[in-house]
Amino acid sequence: MGTKNSYLVTIWIILANICACFSSTSEPQLFGNDTSTKWLEDYADIVSKFSLRTAEIPDDDLCYIVPGQPLTIPECEFNPDTQTFVVIHGWTVTGLFESWVAKLVTALYEKEPKANVIVVDWLTRAQQHYPTSAAYTKLVGRDVAKFVNWLQKTMDYPWEKIHLLGYSLGAHVAGIAGLLTNNKVSRITGLDPAGPTFEHADAQSTLSPDDALFVDVLHTNTRGSPDRSIGIQRPVGHVDIYPNGGTFQPGCDLQNTMKMIALTGIHNMDQIVKCSHERSIHLFIDSLVNAEEHQSMAYRCSSKETFMKGMCLNCRKNRCNMVGYGINKVRTPRGAKMYLKTREMMPFKLFHYQVKIHFFSSEKLTYTEQPLKISLYGTHNEKTDIPYVMPHLNSNSTVSFLLTTDVDVGELLMVKLRWEKDAYFSWSDWWGNSNFHIRKIRIKAGETQSKVIFSAKDGEFAYLVRGKDDAVFVKSKEDNMSRKEKMMHRRKMHGSLFKEDIQGSST
Numbered sequence: 141m142g143t144k145n146s147y148l149v150t151i152w153i154i155l156a157n158i159c160a161c162f163s164s165t166s167e168p169q170l171f172g173n174d175t176s177t178k179w180l181e182d183y184a185d186i187v188s189k190f191s192l193r194t195a196e197i198p199d200d201d202l203c204y205i206v207p208g209q210p211l212t213i214p215e216c217e218f219n220p221d222t223q224t225f226v227v228i229h230g231w232t233v234t235g236l237f238e239s240w241v242a243k244l245v246t247a248l249y250e251k252e253p254k255a256n257v258i259v260v261d262w263l264t265r266a267q268q269h270y271p272t273s274a275a276y277t278k279l280v281g282r283d284v285a286k287f288v289n290w291l292q293k294t295m296d297y298p299w300e301k302i303h304l305l306g307y308s309l310g311a312h313v314a315g316i317a318g319l320l321t322n323n324k325v326s327r328i329t330g331l332d333p334a335g336p337t338f339e340h341a342d343a344q345s346t347l348s349p350d351d352a353l354f355v356d357v358l359h360t361n362t363r364g365s366p367d368r369s370i371g372i373q374r375p376v377g378h379v380d381i382y383p384n385g386g387t388f389q390p391g392c393d394l395q396n397t398m399k400m401i402a403l404t405g406i407h408n409m410d411q412i413v414k415c416s417h418e419r420s421i422h423l424f425i426d427s428l429v430n431a432e433e434h435q436s437m438a439y440r441c442s443s444k445e446t447f448m449k450g451m452c453l454n455c456r457k458n459r460c461n462m463v464g465y466g467i468n469k470v471r472t473p474r475g476a477k478m479y480l481k482t483r484e485m486m487p488f489k490l491f492h493y494q495v496k497i498h499f500f501s502s503e504k505l506t507y508t509e510q511p512l513k514i515s516l517y518g519t520h521n522e523k524t525d526i527p528y529v530m531p532h533l534n535s536n537s538t539v540s541f542l543l544t545t546d547v548d549v550g551e552l553l554m555v556k557l558r559w560e561k562d563a564y565f566s567w568s569d570w571w572g573n574s575n576f577h578i579r580k581i582r583i584k585a586g587e588t589q590s591k592v593i594f595s596a597k598d599g600e601f602a603y604l605v606r607g608k609d610d611a612v613f614v615k616s617k618e619d620n621m622s623r624k625e626k627m628m629h630r631r632k633m634h635g636s637l638f639k640e641d642i643q644g645s646s647t
Contacts, residue, residue, distance in 0.1 A: 177322065179282075180289050183208035188283035189261040190226075192216040195249035199242035201261065207290045223301040224256040224291075228284065230308025230334065231274075235267035240421045244305070247428040251465060260284060266309065274337045277309050278345070281316025289321050300326040304352070307331040307421055308371075311357070312338060315347030315376075318355075327469070330357040332371040332420035339367035339374065347376045354378055354469040358423055359386040361416035370417050378471045381463055381478045383423060383436075383488075385444040389416040391484025426486050427464020433548070434487040436463040437587055438478035447479040450494030450542035453586035460586070481544045490544040492586035497557075499576040500601070501535035507574075508532055511560040514543060515610070520550030525558075535576070555581055555594050556610040557602075577601040581613050592616075 191201035203216035225248050229241060241259060248257050262283070265276040284304070291297055302325040306314030311333035318328050330347045338346045349355050355377035362373040362382070371386070384390060392415035427435060440459040441452035454460065458470045461478060470476065482488040495514070510533045515524040523545040530539065557578070579601055581594040594613035596602035602611035 180286055180320070180322070183286060183290070186283045186286060187262070187265065188280055188287075190287050191259050191261060192218060193242075193245045193257050193259050195246065195253065198245035198249070198257075199237075201259065205258065205287075205291070207287050210294050213291070213294065218256055219254055220295050220297060222254045222256065223252065223303060224258060224297075225252075226258045226260060226284065226288070226302065226304045226314075228260045228280075228304065228306040228310035228313045229262070229266065230306075230310045231270055232263060232266045235263050237261075237263070238418075240307075240418060240425075244421060244425055247425040251428040260310075260313075262313070271337065274309060274334065277312045278316055280313045282320060284313060284317035285320035288317060288325065292321075292323075299323045300353075303327045303329070305329045305331065305424070306333070306347070308334045308417065311347050312345070315351040315355075316345070318351030319344060319348075325352045327354045327356070328352040328377075329424065330355065330377060331424060332358060332360045332417050333376060335362070335369045335372040336367060338372055339369075346372070349376070349378050349471075349475060354471065356467050356469075357381065358383065358420040358463070360384075360389055360420040360423070361387070363387040363416075371420075375475050375477055377475065378469075379461060379467065379476050379478060381438045381461075381480070382444065383419070383438075383463070383480055383482050385447075385479065387416075389419040389484070390482065392416045392419065422486065423482070423488055424464045426488050427462070427466060430487045430489075432466075434489050435466060436480055436482060436489045437461070437492070438463050438480040439492070439586060440476050441479050442477075444479055448542050449540050450492075450496075450584070451540060452479065453492055453494050453584055453589075455586075455589050481542070483546050490546055491548060493543045493545075494540060494584040494586070495543050496538065496540045496582040496584075497578055498538045498580070499533065499535065499578060499604075501576050503535065505533075505535045505574065505576070507534070510606075513558040513560060515556040515558075516545060516549050516552060517554040517556075518549030518552050521547050523547040523549055524556075533576075551590070552583060552585070552592050552594075553615050554597075555583070555613045557581070557604060557613070558610045559604050559606045559608070561607040575603055575605040575608075577603050578611060578613075580616065 186207055189201070190205050192203055192205055194202065204212065205216050205218065206212045227241065227244060229237065232238065245257050245259065248255060262280045265280060266273050268276070288302060292299060304314040304318060304325060304327070306312070306328070308331070311330035314328045314330065318325050328347065328351055333347050343350060347355065347357070357375070357377035357380045359371055359373070359380060359382045361371040362369045366373055423436070438461055439447065439452045439454065441447040446452060458468065461468050461470065463480065481490045481492065483490055508531065510530040512528045512530055513525040514528055515526065516522065526543060526545060528541065528543060579596065582591070583594065584591045593616040595616040597612040597614045602613060604611045
């Protein structure tokens with residue numbers, strides 16, 4: 141017990157350090173007294189370093205491109221004919237590059253073999269007490285702006301080929317850099333931008349939609365009150381994606397992290413804090429290295445609560461989008477908050493379904509937190525016994541909920557529903573029947589946008605009885621007609637064809 145307490149104390153110390161606030165007097169001036177752009181061509185005060193990493197040796201800085209020294213561009217074998225990724229790390233305890241940097245470099249080259257991948261080294265400023273490092277983001281942003289501006293000017297390099305990727309504090313560095321350059325870069329990707337001291341800051345101090353032609357953001361660690369969560373909670377891009385609600389990621393719970401620590405050593409204790417935060421990077425890497433069929437899809441929704449009811453699986457008018465590198469660059473005046481569920485490991489993709497059921501009962505029944513098992517059978521595969529806890533199960537009520545599976549079952553053909561006995565003793569197990577009857581189940585698939593109606597396999601109703609056999613549903617016959625056939629049928633019965641027949645018979 142003492143060891144476990146020491147773990148928790150360590151976690152608390154890390155979190156307390158992350159969430160510390162700093163006074164405005166420690167913040168460096170962004171422009172000083174000079175409001176002109178002459179400062180963009182003064183390279184003498186640049187502290188950050190810019191290394192062009194290679195696919196062969198992604199984990200080492202072998203060649204630096206130095207602003208103001210044009211010969212370093214060909215020396216580092218910069219390719220002026222292809223796009224450039226600028227990777228910006230965040231706060232660090234050790235003062236060293238974290239392992240994700242090399243993984244992201246490798247993934248970027250795997251997707252775009254001829255690209256330039258430049259890693260910004262601001263480790264000396266990033267390893268300070270968090271409030272100091274947070275304040276330094278403005279100076280580092282200036283450094284990056286000067287570098288990008290110089291690189292573009294020296295080679296007449298197209299702005300549309302520049303993509304900044306920033307993690308945590310690095311996301312705000314990218315935003316400040318994008319704000320200060322002479323022209324807007326093509327894209328900034330914010331990977332769980334840091335929350336403490338930035339949640340309520342102005343747009344000039346944080347990542348914002350104004351900082352690039354397109355800004356996409358992944359929020360993966362927003363648990364806690366505003367300005368106390370590790371990742372920023374409010375939307376700061378054109379598209380803000382909140383995987384698993386954005387608060388906490390699968391596989392990052394204390395139990396799983398303790399298992400990892402037991403295997404790899406106590407020095408990885410900080411993974412408890414970093415796991416969800418760093419998941420943003422691995423979701424982006426996932427989008428780079430996995431084939432199209434493994435690309436995750438996110439859906440626009442007003443809230444995570446509404447999303448969890450399965451009510452937002454709509455792709456009309458850009459209401460859904462790819463996650464990560466292949467995102468569709470949609471810009472709307474208000475921006476878009478999007479949600480999805482993921483697995484705990486790569487590939488992270490899950491298939492999303494809205495399940496809609498109306499429960500009938502001859503008696504008035506009311507239950508809460510009821511465990512169900514749902515099985516899906518399709519043309520490609522099957523997924524059995526998917527667990528779902530029904531928050532409320534009442535007589536004569538319609539329920540809509542989100543169901544996910546990591547298996548592509550293809551076109552749905554059959555659904556089975558089982559009501560498990562819960563862990564609590566219930567008098568209704570001794571007398572009376574705890575059962576509902578269901579006529580139909582409606583399912584919408586997010587990834588394919590297909591809508592399928594399932595009817596009871598035997599008879600008009602299927603019976604859902606607690607602790608008994610599965611209720612079985614098969615694809616309804618009314619779903620067998622194609623969309624065109626349904627339209628022709630409606631027109632024939634109610635539309636123009638019906639009217640034409642009437643007119644023809646009256647002449």
